[in-house]
Each structure stands twice: as structure tokens, then as C-alpha cells.
Amino acid sequence: METFASLRVDGQSVYGMLHLPNTPAPPQGHPSVLILHGFTGNRAGDHRLLPLLSRYLERLGLASLRIDFRGSGDSEGDFSEMTVSREVQDAEAAFEYLRQYPGIDPVRAMLLGFSMGGLVAALSAPRLNPHRLALWAPALPELWLPHLRGGFVPPVVTDYGGWPLGREFLLEMPKLRPLDAVRGWGGVARVFHGDQDTAVPPEIGVRYAAALGCDAVAIPGANHTFDSLEAVETLYRETARFLVGD
Incomplete structure (x- = not known):
């Protein structure tokens, strides 16, 4: 069953789709997973991946909630x-929305x-303490640092291929420490x-796995968005195996 979801964060609506078995x-309720899309993406993902x-x-x-940031x-x-x-902020609000939804196990929220x-x-993850954490091709802040080349402060809005990218996004990047955040977390995780x-x-996925003390699963022949039927089949199978506890 698929149900439209809506929640408020700082006076703005975050919309999503809730999937219930x-x-x-x-x-104790269904186990569940909150699914977070990537940069310039949305809750559908590339080629309906999500x-x-x-x-x-x-x-x-397994229940799931996909949101649009x-x-x-x-x-x-x-x-x-x-x-x-x-x-x-959006992820934290959506995670609590999912945990408190009727029929959802608040402990096995991933x-x-x-x-x-x-x-x-x-x-x-350190604040939400999910039952399990799965990362698909996780990014690091360093991927955006070339936009701050030479310490240049970008304009208020940069035209990023038709997306109005704000300067605060770029200025925040050098301050973020995701590997440090997960290094001290100690929960169950896997990188794909x-x-x-x-x-x-x-190599970035390997660095996340090292910080988490977990396995990194290579998806053979897959690019960033897993653009083949075989890659998607492998990704889904291995992800589900992890989330259900095998």
C-alpha cells in the first residue's frame, strides 16, 4: 500500500511517499527504512530507482518512506x-514521522x-541511531570543494546547470565531517x-566503510546511478539482504 506523506520542517512542507506491506x-510493527535521494534528485531517483x-x-x-528534501x-x-x-533537518523530521507511524516498529527503523x-x-546517524544504515555510493564534501577554488567566495546564487545553487551550500561544505560522525557511532552499517x-x-565508499567498521559491497559494472538492469537487480538483492538482517 502506498500513502502520500506530508510533514512540516521550519514552516515548510516536506512531501513523500510511504510504502506499507x-x-x-x-x-511490534513492520520494520522500515527512510530513503534519502541525492544532489539535484528527488524521491523517484534515476530511472525510478527509489x-x-x-x-x-x-x-x-519492509515499510519505507521516500521524501523530497x-x-x-x-x-x-x-x-x-x-x-x-x-x-x-528534513531527514531527522522524516525519521521521527516514520518511527511514530501506526503499524511501524519504532526500534527497527533504518x-x-x-x-x-x-x-x-x-x-x-549518530543522533537518530537507526537500527541499520545503508549507504549507496555516498558522497563526501570534498567533491564540491573545487567550486571554492582559491578561497573564492561564490555569488549568492550560482547557475549549476539550471539549478540555483546557493552560496551557503558551498560555504558549509568544508565544515562538514561525515566520516568523523560515523566513526564514533558504532551501529550496524553497510556501503554499496x-x-x-x-x-x-x-574509494570514497571504502573510506566510509573503514570509518563505519563495516563491509563495502561492490556492484560489478555499475556506474553512479546503477544504470543497468543487472546492476539494479544486484543492488536491490544485496541491500534487502542487509536490511532484513541476513
């Missing part, structure tokens, strides 16, 4: 206001982040990364 909930994941997990008895997709706010810290959503998930990813090199 069609089977009766166990006495809704199809939710439906895949739904058949296995403020300034992205259908949610309120302007992209020029977007920062990683604002997305962490977190999955893709690309910059992985960066957001990593920064959020395409071995042909050129947007976020696999």
Missing part, C-alpha cells in the same frame, strides 16, 4: 536555500542514503558502491 503488521526499491522491499515485509521534487522551499544541514543523501544519512562509478569514486 500488504501483510498484517507483526505485534520507488522500485520501495516496492521491492514492500514485498519482503525541501527545495527538491514536490516539497516546498527553493533549491537556492538548500544546504546539507537543512537536509539533515536509514538509506544515496550519493549526497548518503552524506546526509551519515551526519544524521558501483565499481565503475566516476561521479563518486569507489
